[in-house]
Amino acid sequence: MIVSETSLAALLMTNRLVDVAAKPLSAGEYWALVAKVPDVGVLLDIDEQSVVELLGGDTIEAQRITTLLAATTAFAYERERLEEEGITLLSTFDPAFPARLINRLDTTCPAFLTVAGPVEWLSAGGLGVVGSRDASPAALEVARSAAQVAVDAGVPVVSGLARGIDQESMAAALDGGGAVVGVPAEGLRVAARSPEVRRRVHNGELCIASPYAPAMRFTAGNAMGRNKIVYGLSDVTLVVCSDNGSGGTWEGAKEAIRRGFGPVAVWTGGGEGPGNAALVALGGTSITDVNHVFDVTQRPTEPKVQGSLF
Numbered sequence: 001m002i003v004s005e006t007s008l009a010a011l012l013m014t015n016r017l018v019d020v021a022a023k024p025l026s027a028g029e030y031w032a033l034v035a036k037v038p039d040v041g042v043l044l045d046i047d048e049q050s051v052v053e054l055l056g057g058d059t060i061e062a063q064r065i066t067t068l069l070a071a072t073t074a075f076a077y078e079r080e081r082l083e084e085e086g087i088t089l090l091s092t093f094d095p096a097f098p099a100r101l102i103n104r105l106d107t108t109c110p111a112f113l114t115v116a117g118p119v120e121w122l123s124a125g126g127l128g129v130v131g132s133r134d135a136s137p138a139a140l141e142v143a144r145s146a147a148q149v150a151v152d153a154g155v156p157v158v159s160g161l162a163r164g165i166d167q168e169s170m171a172a173a174l175d176g177g178g179a180v181v182g183v184p185a186e187g188l189r190v191a192a193r194s195p196e197v198r199r200r201v202h203n204g205e206l207c208i209a210s211p212y213a214p215a216m217r218f219t220a221g222n223a224m225g226r227n228k229i230v231y232g233l234s235d236v237t238l239v240v241c242s243d244n245g246s247g248g249t250w251e252g253a254k255e256a257i258r259r260g261f262g263p264v265a266v267w268t269g270g271g272e273g274p275g276n277a278a279l280v281a282l283g284g285t286s287i288t289d290v291n292h293v294f295d296v297t298q299r300p301t302e303p304k305v306q307g308s309l310f
Contacts, residue, residue, distance in 0.1 A: 012071060101232045127237070129159050147170070160185065181233060227248065238293050240273075258282070266279045269288045
């Protein structure tokens with residue numbers, strides 16, 4: 001894969017593939033730097049003092065950045081290993097990186113994604129389907145019906161690979177011959193330990209994308225980072241069932257509504273969760289017929305605030 005200097009610099013500064021004696025930039029730090037140095041590729045060709053000048057005299061951060069950029073050789077070897085495994089590494093400067101994710105998530109957008117399967121599906125929109133792991137039979141049926149709506153519309157189902165609503169909607173879409181984008185809360189090497197995931201990816205039926213290092217294991221924080229990507233990639237996301245005031249589904253939906261990560265539809269019918277009505281009160285759009293889920297549009301949100309540099 002041909003990589004531009006700009007993309008390479010972005011990946012090196014946010015590198016989670018190899019150990020470097022400097023902490024990689026967080027998403028917020030990355031986007032603050034891009035705001036100051038739009039073509040980060042120039043950082044590869046200048047000395048540390050020039051980086052200091054670009055950063056307004058911040059010697060410590062300049063040293064950190066030049067240390068990260070110096071890991072080119074080790075990074076190239078690890079990237080080649082990923083490609084041999086069928087994993088593509090995308091920075092926000094790569095044409096295949098979904099522009100919708102950048103536009104919606106703004107400075108919370110991950111600086112890179114690791115992807116296995118049809119990369120182009122990340123830019124195809126689709127129906128996000130989320131909900132509790134311990135969903136009722138009625139809620140699981142809603143998830144299956146929603147997945148069929150997406151299949152009939154010719155767009156992917158986007159979900160999180162978790163037990164319950166996520167897996168039910170994804171399985172229904174796959175069984176119906178539809179496309180599926182899965183966003184795990186761990187790295188792709190961990191997610192691909194599932195024989196079913198490997199088989200579906202190998203057959204071109206499933207695209208999985210993660211903002212985490214390939215060997216990263218599940219954490220609650222990772223799950224929250226995963227949730228925003230589901231909302232950001234989807235034309236609209238359906239919350240089938242949520243707890244009230246706590247839990248990953250609740251927190252993910254609340255954040256998506258508040259920050260405008262994408263249109264949020266909330267199921268208010270048989271199988272709904274105890275938190276669904278509260279999510280509607282927060283700004284989600286109530287629906288009682290999954291056939292109308294694509295009628296849900298973005299509601300006005302709070303203005304986004306640009307963070308400071310580091």
